[in-house]
Amino acid sequence: MTDPTETVNDVIRVVDLAGVLGNATLGGIAARSAKLDLVGFVCLAILSGLGGGMIRDTLLQRGTPVALTDPYYLILAVTGAAIAFVVHIRGRWTHRVLTLIDALAVGCWAAVGAQKALEADLGWLPAVMLGVITAVGGGMVRDVFLLRVPSIFGGNTLYATSAVLASVVMVIFSELGLPAIGSAAALLSGAGLSLLARRYRWILPTEVRIRRPSG
Amino acid sequence: MTDPTETVNDVIRVVDLAGVLGNATLGGIAARSAKLDLVGFVCLAILSGLGGGMIRDTLLQRGTPVALTDPYYLILAVTGAAIAFVVHIRGRWTHRVLTLIDALAVGCWAAVGAQKALEADLGWLPAVMLGVITAVGGGMVRDVFLLRVPSIFGGNTLYATSAVLASVVMVIFSELGLPAIGSAAALLSGAGLSLLARRYRWILPTEVRIRRPSG
Amino acid sequence: MTDPTETVNDVIRVVDLAGVLGNATLGGIAARSAKLDLVGFVCLAILSGLGGGMIRDTLLQRGTPVALTDPYYLILAVTGAAIAFVVHIRGRWTHRVLTLIDALAVGCWAAVGAQKALEADLGWLPAVMLGVITAVGGGMVRDVFLLRVPSIFGGNTLYATSAVLASVVMVIFSELGLPAIGSAAALLSGAGLSLLARRYRWILPTEVRIRRPSG
Numbered sequence: 001m002t003d004p005t006e007t008v009n010d011v012i013r014v015v016d017l018a019g020v021l022g023n024a025t026l027g028g029i030a031a032r033s034a035k036l037d038l039v040g041f042v043c044l045a046i047l048s049g050l051g052g053g054m055i056r057d058t059l060l061q062r063g064t065p066v067a068l069t070d071p072y073y074l075i076l077a078v079t080g081a082a083i084a085f086v087v088h089i090r091g092r093w094t095h096r097v098l099t100l101i102d103a104l105a106v107g108c109w110a111a112v113g114a115q116k117a118l119e120a121d122l123g124w125l126p127a128v129m130l131g132v133i134t135a136v137g138g139g140m141v142r143d144v145f146l147l148r149v150p151s152i153f154g155g156n157t158l159y160a161t162s163a164v165l166a167s168v169v170m171v172i173f174s175e176l177g178l179p180a181i182g183s184a185a186a187l188l189s190g191a192g193l194s195l196l197a198r199r200y201r202w203i204l205p206t207e208v209r210i211r212r213p214s215g
Numbered sequence: 216m217t218d219p220t221e222t223v224n225d226v227i228r229v230v231d232l233a234g235v236l237g238n239a240t241l242g243g244i245a246a247r248s249a250k251l252d253l254v255g256f257v258c259l260a261i262l263s264g265l266g267g268g269m270i271r272d273t274l275l276q277r278g279t280p281v282a283l284t285d286p287y288y289l290i291l292a293v294t295g296a297a298i299a300f301v302v303h304i305r306g307r308w309t310h311r312v313l314t315l316i317d318a319l320a321v322g323c324w325a326a327v328g329a330q331k332a333l334e335a336d337l338g339w340l341p342a343v344m345l346g347v348i349t350a351v352g353g354g355m356v357r358d359v360f361l362l363r364v365p366s367i368f369g370g371n372t373l374y375a376t377s378a379v380l381a382s383v384v385m386v387i388f389s390e391l392g393l394p395a396i397g398s399a400a401a402l403l404s405g406a407g408l409s410l411l412a413r414r415y416r417w418i419l420p421t422e423v424r425i426r427r428p429s430g
Numbered sequence: 431m432t433d434p435t436e437t438v439n440d441v442i443r444v445v446d447l448a449g450v451l452g453n454a455t456l457g458g459i460a461a462r463s464a465k466l467d468l469v470g471f472v473c474l475a476i477l478s479g480l481g482g483g484m485i486r487d488t489l490l491q492r493g494t495p496v497a498l499t500d501p502y503y504l505i506l507a508v509t510g511a512a513i514a515f516v517v518h519i520r521g522r523w524t525h526r527v528l529t530l531i532d533a534l535a536v537g538c539w540a541a542v543g544a545q546k547a548l549e550a551d552l553g554w555l556p557a558v559m560l561g562v563i564t565a566v567g568g569g570m571v572r573d574v575f576l577l578r579v580p581s582i583f584g585g586n587t588l589y590a591t592s593a594v595l596a597s598v599v600m601v602i603f604s605e606l607g608l609p610a611i612g613s614a615a616a617l618l619s620g621a622g623l624s625l626l627a628r629r630y631r632w633i634l635p636t637e638v639r640i641r642r643p644s645g
Contacts, residue, residue, distance in 0.1 A: 031583070037634035039590040040583030043570075046559070054489065059269065061279050064491050068547075068556040075555065117283075125290065126283040129261070140258075140360075145570075147579055149362055153246070153255030160254040204252035274484065276494050332498075340505065341498040344476070355473075355575075364577055368461070368470030375469040419467035 005180040012108055012183050017072055019105025022098055024049035024077040027142055028084020034146055038085060044142055045081035050074070051138025056113050056130050060120050099198065106159065107190025110135040110166035111183045115174060124171045131167025135190070136160050154206055158197035161204065166190025220395040227323055227398050232291060234320025237313055239264035239292040242357055243299020249361055253300060259357055260296035261289070266353025271328050271345050275335050314413065321374065322405025324350040325381035326398045330389060339386045346382025350405070351375050369421055373412035376419060381405025435610040442538055442613050447506060449535025452528055454479035454507040457572055458514020464576055468515060474572055475511035476504070481568025486543050486560050490550050529628065536589065537620025540565040540596035541613045545604060554601045561597025565620070566590050584636055588627035591634065596620025 027048030031041040050067040057065035067073045089095075113134025117127035136159065140150040152160040166186040173182025196202070242263030246256040265282040272280035282288045304310075328349025332342035351374065355365040367375040381401040388397025411417070457478030461471040480497040487495035497503045513519075519528075543564025547557035566589065570580040582590040596616040603612025626632070 034579065034584075035636050036579075036584035037636045039594075039634060040580075043580075043583060058273055058488055058491075059280060059283065061273070061276060061491060064550065064552070065489060068489065068552055068559070071553050071555065074559065078555075120279065122279070122283055123286050125286065125293075129283070129289065144360060145574060145580060145583075147362060147577060149249065149251075150255075150258075150360060153258060153360075154249070154251035204254060206250050206252050273488055274495060274498065276488075276491060335494065337494070337498055338501050340501065340508075344498070344504065359575060362577060364464065364466075365470075365473075365575060368473060368575075369464075369466035379469075419469060421465050421467050 008180040008184050012112065012187065015104050015108040015187065016112065017076060018101050019108055020049040020073055021076045021080050022049075022101030023105060023138065024080025025084050025089070026080075026098060026102065027138075028081045029089055030142060030146060031081075032084060032088075038081075041081040041085045042078060044145065045084070046074070046077045047142045047145065048138050049077040049080055051141045052109060052113070052134045052136060053138075055137040055141070056116065056134045059130065059133070060116065062120055100195070103162070103191040103194040103198075104187065106135045106162050106194050107166040107187040107192075110163040110190050111170040111186035114167040114170040114186070115179060115183070118171065118174050124175070127171050128164060128167040131170060132160060132163040135163035135166070155203065158193060158202050158204065162190045162194035162197065165193050223395040223399050227327065227402065230319050230323040230402065231327065232287060233316050234323055235264040235288055236291045236295050237264075237316030238320060238353065239295025240299050240304070241295075241313060241317065242353075243296045244304055245357060245361060246296075247299060247303075253296075256296040256300045257293060259360065260299070261292045262357045262360065263353050264292040264295055265289070266356045267324060267328070267349045267351065268353075270352040270356075271331065271349045274345065274348070275331065277335055315410070318377075318406040318409040318413075319402065321350045321377050321409050322381040322402040322407075325378040325405050326385040326401035329382040329385040329401070330394060330398070333386065333389050339390070342386050343379065343382040346385060347375060347378040350378035350381070370418065373408060373417050373419065377405045377409035377412065380408050438610040438614050442542065442617065445534050445538040445617065446542065447502060448531050449538055450479040450503055451506045451510050452479075452531030453535060453568065454510025455514050455519070456510075456528060456532065457568075458511045459519055460572060460576060461511075462514060462518075468511075471511040471515045472508060474575065475514070476507045477572045477575065478568050479507040479510055480504070481571045482539060482543070482564045482566065483568075485567040485571070486546065486564045489560065489563070490546065492550055530625070533592075533621040533624040533628075534617065536565045536592050536624050537596040537617040537622075540593040540620050541600040541616035544597040544600040544616070545609060545613070548601065548604050554605070557601050558594065558597040561600060562590060562593040565593035565596070585633065588623060588632050588634065592620045592624035592627065595623050 024045035027044035027046070028041045030048070031044045034040070036044070050073055054065045054067045057067070110131040114127045114131030117130040122130070136152050140152055143150040166189055169189050170182045170186040173179065173185060239260035242259035243256045245263070246259045249255070251259070265288055269280045269282045272278070272282070325346040329342045329346030332345040337345070351367050355367055358365040381404055384404050385397045385401040388394065388400060454475035457474035458471045460478070461474045464470070466474070480503055484495045484497045487493075487497070540561040544557045544561030547560040552560070566582050570582055573580040596619055599619050600612045600616040603609065603615060
């Protein structure tokens with residue numbers, strides 16, 4: 001008989017590691033577009049794959065970031081850089097797989113980040129914030145290093161919004177005492193919204209039109 | 216009878232929170248100028264209102280940043296983002312109020328940051344540095360995220376200089392054993408210099424003209 | 431009779447401090463090119479001279495960064511800013527001296543960073559990463575603040591590669607129980623490769639040409 005909590009944890013672990021590899025590869029692809037050398041590939045792969053978790057753990061201050069203590073993370077990030085450096089990735093199916101991994105990673109990382117914040121006795125709002133940072137922080141910093149306004153700030157398809165949704169779902173289930181169900185629900189809802197938004201080009205409005213008389 | 220130290224602490228607390236709300240609103244206004252969506256508003260509001268304190272606490276390593284543990288901070292930062300998103304702020308008086316709050320926040324945050332550094336047994340120079348980072352660090356990072364060279368680096372009206380003054384004042388009074396008077400004096404001197412410099416367009420020189428024979 | 435380990439440690443200390451002063455001066459020179467004011471000079475000097483170590487210590491989470499607790503560091507960084515502000519540095523020999531100090535600093539900082547990571551019980555890969563961050567992290571952040579893609583990401587002459595070499599050398603000797611020899615070897619190999627690469631314009635390739643059939 002399988003313990004369902006353990007199964008969820010195993011799934012989260014696999015998605016987490018696949019997310020690191022996938023996002024590191026995406027970081028390497030960004031490095032190729034910017035015509036960087038191998039150092040640039042590795043730096044952007046590490047930022048993309050591990051940056052969000054490093055920012056989260058640095059803010060939480062509960063010890064050295066897991067990105068540095070868990071040996072799999074850095075190895076997978078460097079592997080992603082190497083793949084993107086050696087293989088010129090441009091196939092349609094490869095991109096579909098990377099998009100799927102990325103969407104799953106958004107949900108997974110948001111769930112892990114929010115849960116970690118709750119375990120550190122933070123409130124629900126900081127927990128949502130750290131969930132979102134875990135999910136999108138690495139890409140945000142990668143964008144800045146490439147001199148782009150972070151894409152999550154506007155114009156993209158509900159990417160950070162999916163992370164907000166997954167974090168909120170995680171916080172609610174966690175407060176109800178159901179962290180394992182919460183992880184699964186956060187993963188699925190985050191990934192689902194991310195994929196649907198990309199498919200149907202849902203974006204957030206950039207402003208609402210209420211004008212105040214100027215004083 | 217009122218305890219003057221407590222009064223000063225109450226004032227500092229009120230100015231601190233008003234500064235978070237005011238600077239978060241300014242961050243939201245910057246997000247509107249850059250045509251960002253709601254995620255961008257919230258990110259820039261958090262960076263502007265809480266970024267300096269988060270950098271300070273992350274460097275000090277005395278536990279999770281107060282921006283995450285004190286529930287008022289994040290709520291006020293998100294409120295500032297919401298205000299800037301819903302209301303198109305452009306009235307003259309609104310800007311005057313925001314400028315005043317911002318000036319008071321520079322003095323207040325510098326005082327708080329310097330004092331925290333001294334309490335962590337750092338020397339006067341790191342204390343001044345952390346006071347300045349608390350006061351101007353958030354805006355500096357916000358500028359970088361919007362692809363601008365931080366305005367405090369040059370061309371502005373003694374903004375960081377006001378933070379330096381307030382931090383130095385705080386350190387001096389603190390070393391004299393008068394932290395409450397120091398807080399009040401730092402707040403007033405920082406805000407005063409900031410407002411005077413803005414009024415009379417005082418800026419720092421960008422270079423001095425001493426030439427060395429080339430070797 | 432002199433203890434060789436102590437001699438190595440003394441050399442490392444001297445090179446470390448010279449590196450802070452030299453890189454802070456280089457940061458100030460960058461501030462002058464960007465026509466920044468004194469605040470910009472000091473900020474870029476601190477980032478260039480101390481940024482890498484601050485990122486390393488913030489990630490390691492073993493207490494407040496030494497950049498803030500060791501009084502010499504900040505004083506030397508501010509001194510470098512002041513030198514660059516007052517003196518218009520452009521002599522050929524001055525640049526040669528700064529280049530030499532910078533090359534030595536790359537080797538020295540990589541050795542110190544890698545060693546600190548090993549002492550914090552991290553594995554060899556995170557140790558290499560933190561060695562590299564110590565050596566090149568400050569310049570990387572300085573570039574971003576000046577709105578440049580970090581030069582270490584591509585087109586430069588094996589700068590980060592020299593840091594990788596020095597970190598790897600340090601890790602190998604440290605694992606062999608020879609940290610003092612490792613420090614000396616890392617310093618010399620890092621500085622040597624950096625100077626040779628600059629002299630003969632060695633750079634890394636930006637891509638390899640293996641194409642995959644698109645799927």
